[in-house]
Amino acid sequence: MRATLARFWDGDLAWSWRHTPVAMVATFLLIALLVAAFGAPWIAPHNPFDLATIDLLDALKPPVWLVDGTTKYLLGTDSQGRDMLSALMYGTKVSLLIGLAAVAGAMSLGIVLGLISGYAGGRIDALIMRVADVQLSFPAILIALLIDGVARAVVPGDMHEVIAFPVLVGAIALAGWPQYARTVRGSTLVEKNREYVQAARVIGISSPVIMFRHVLPNVLGPVLVLATVHLATAIITEATLSFLGVGVPPTSPSLGTLIRIGNDFLFSGEWWITIFPGAALVLLVLSVNLLGDWLRDALNPRLS
Amino acid sequence: MFAFILRRLIQAVGVMLTVALLAFILFQYVGDPVMIMLGQEGTPAEREQLRQSLGLNDPVVVQFYHFLTNAIQGDFGLSLRQGQKVSLLLRERLPATLELSIAAALIALVVGVPLGVYTALKRHGKLSQALLAFSLFGVSLPTFLIGILLILIFSVQLGWLPSYGRGDTVRLGWWSTGLLTASGWHHLILPAVTLSLFQVALVMRLVRSEMLEVLRADYIKFARARGLTKRAIHFGHALKNTLVPVITIMGLQLGGIIAFAIVTETVFQWPGMGLLFIQAVQFADIPVMAAYLCLISLIFVVINLTVDLLYFVVDPRLRVGLGKSGGGH
Numbered sequence: 047m048r049a050t051l052a053r054f055w056d057g058d059l060a061w062s063w064r065h066t067p068v069a070m071v072a073t074f075l076l077i078a079l080l081v082a083a084f085g086a087p088w089i090a091p092h093n094p095f096d097l098a099t100i101d102l103l104d105a106l107k108p109p110v111w112l113v114d115g116t117t118k119y120l121l122g123t124d125s126q127g128r129d130m131l132s133a134l135m136y137g138t139k140v141s142l143l144i145g146l147a148a149v150a151g152a153m154s155l156g157i158v159l160g161l162i163s164g165y166a167g168g169r170i171d172a173l174i175m176r177v178a179d180v181q182l183s184f185p186a187i188l189i190a191l192l193i194d195g196v197a198r199a200v201v202p203g204d205m206h207e208v209i210a211f212p213v214l215v216g217a218i219a220l221a222g223w224p225q226y227a228r229t230v231r232g233s234t235l236v237e238k239n240r241e242y243v244q245a246a247r248v249i250g251i252s253s254p255v256i257m258f259r260h261v262l263p264n265v266l267g268p269v270l271v272l273a274t275v276h277l278a279t280a281i282i283t284e285a286t287l288s289f290l291g292v293g294v295p296p297t298s299p300s301l302g303t304l305i306r307i308g309n310d311f312l313f314s315g316e317w318w319i320t321i322f323p324g325a326a327l328v329l330l331v332l333s334v335n336l337l338g339d340w341l342r343d344a345l346n347p348r349l350s
Numbered sequence: 351m352f353a354f355i356l357r358r359l360i361q362a363v364g365v366m367l368t369v370a371l372l373a374f375i376l377f378q379y380v381g382d383p384v385m386i387m388l389g390q391e392g393t394p395a396e397r398e399q400l401r402q403s404l405g406l407n408d409p410v411v412v413q414f415y416h417f418l419t420n421a422i423q424g425d426f427g428l429s430l431r432q433g434q435k436v437s438l439l440l441r442e443r444l445p446a447t448l449e450l451s452i453a454a455a456l457i458a459l460v461v462g463v464p465l466g467v468y469t470a471l472k473r474h475g476k477l478s479q480a481l482l483a484f485s486l487f488g489v490s491l492p493t494f495l496i497g498i499l500l501i502l503i504f505s506v507q508l509g510w511l512p513s514y515g516r517g518d519t520v521r522l523g524w525w526s527t528g529l530l531t532a533s534g535w536h537h538l539i540l541p542a543v544t545l546s547l548f549q550v551a552l553v554m555r556l557v558r559s560e561m562l563e564v565l566r567a568d569y570i571k572f573a574r575a576r577g578l579t580k581r582a583i584h585f586g587h588a589l590k591n592t593l594v595p596v597i598t599i600m601g602l603q604l605g606g607i608i609a610f611a612i613v614t615e616t617v618f619q620w621p622g623m624g625l626l627f628i629q630a631v632q633f634a635d636i637p638v639m640a641a642y643l644c645l646i647s648l649i650f651v652v653i654n655l656t657v658d659l660l661y662f663v664v665d666p667r668l669r670v671g672l673g674k675s676g677g678g679h
Contacts, residue, residue, distance in 0.1 A: 176361070180361075180365050183602075183605075183650060183654050184605075184609075184647075184650055185605070185606045185609045185610070187609065187610070187613075188609040188612075188646070191612065191631070192643060194631070195630075195631035195639055196376060196639075198631060198634060199376065199631075199634040199636055199639065278490065282492045285492055285494075286492055286493070286494060286613055289492075289494045289613075289616075290494075290612070290613065290616055290628050291628070291632055292628070292631050292632065305494070305495070305498070309498060309617075312498065312501060312502060312506060313506060315506075317502060317506075320498055320502075321502070324495045324498065324499070327492065327495065328490060328491055328495065331490045331491075331492075332486075332487065332490040335486065335489070335490050336486075339486075
């Protein structure tokens, strides 16, 4: 274990990381956000969803450095007296979970379809790629919005809160698979003529096994880069859908939902209810984007 | 060449048919139109009669045919929420969305292209680096957040610009325009800037990378060797050659702008199609959703087709390449 870690630390990727200050800052920022999000049940100062601890008298308190602020609520409270800092931490968790699940879904779907497309070729390939082409010509957010909207129309209103999570994940995943499929297909086309694949075929290994056991590990590099950048997009898409009111319900708000709630108080001067979730969202997306940019450059020596 | 155009046309028709089928399924099988129109009180006989008159007892293929012929004529029935004809609702909202989208696209070009040229020519300048960093920030900032920030600064704090609606409009036939009144222009500024910021960053990055690519080309070296002025090289030779991909991408982005207008319109309560659509989604107003789906797909398909054909006209290399692969079998 230690030896592997030491080898990784001395490797090209770690070297590049240690010599790219932006990547280091982005990593630490992301780690801090991850800890705050997933450690929320333990480290958050309040539990914003525990009705017993919420007091309406504490509603709309400004952050601590303003006139009416108290140290009890460092970033102020919302209209129901919920602590903003805690709501932010829980909200970041929801945003991250949906983003990660959607990326995993899009990645799995894209990898499977891309492998089949590249390995099988012929009509299946043409069909899959045509669908991907058409889908890519529409913006992902529009497709996610349509899927989300249709799902809401199909399911009766009182079920919306239950299905909000899976529907969001599914919509964002379905909107994101074509890029993975294209990338994987491209690499598969190259890999399938390599000797190791021919050798595997000669000794009679079945196509699915060759695809997933032998080709897949060799096409994963670009997919991981894509996944990093896609995570940022997926988080933005989720936030946008939630902001539009067709995403996560206010009972377990994501960052987008928090911004939507806060938007109603913009004109009455309680700017912190909107701006803090917005800032958290930007920091999250920015750190993921910066890491993705660095990873792309580091894994692709031709670019530098 | 004709084979290429024909193939693209067939693909476009295929996409539209698929979308229409989706809209049809949505229309026909989500929620029972008879229950919606008659309510709970209708007798079974009345229901049956309405089913018959609506053609709901016909074979599915016939129903789809009727749906298609109606859709082509722009008839998507009545909005469940507002009780008005969907086609009228959309027609009322279309000018608002188009004016906003075109304003945003123009801002993106007018601001993005010069910035891209500048950052390419002064590659290592401080300002260029700052602009690039800013563009990464612009890409990371979701549209709705940009809108909220602009409202907070320019409407709430400074009180300079309105944050809500379209202002006074003037009717030219069925087209209501906000471009003929001062209040209309006032109201347009914040939404248009919000919608364009992402595109500005995109155009700037695109022009920059294309310029850098072109500046490395042999004919630029040759132009330098001939002693042409920097101005002639940069703007006469280099910029001209970068504009083809830029115009293509901008053309394709126009669809994206119209789609993203959904978000901007919600933030600024801009009475366009996007706001209509979001409200339809929230209230499960299927006819409006289906109509919007068809309309926006049509816009996308037409834009993509036009850009493909234009590309073909502009770039002779493509013609030769396709001619070969097309006739080589």
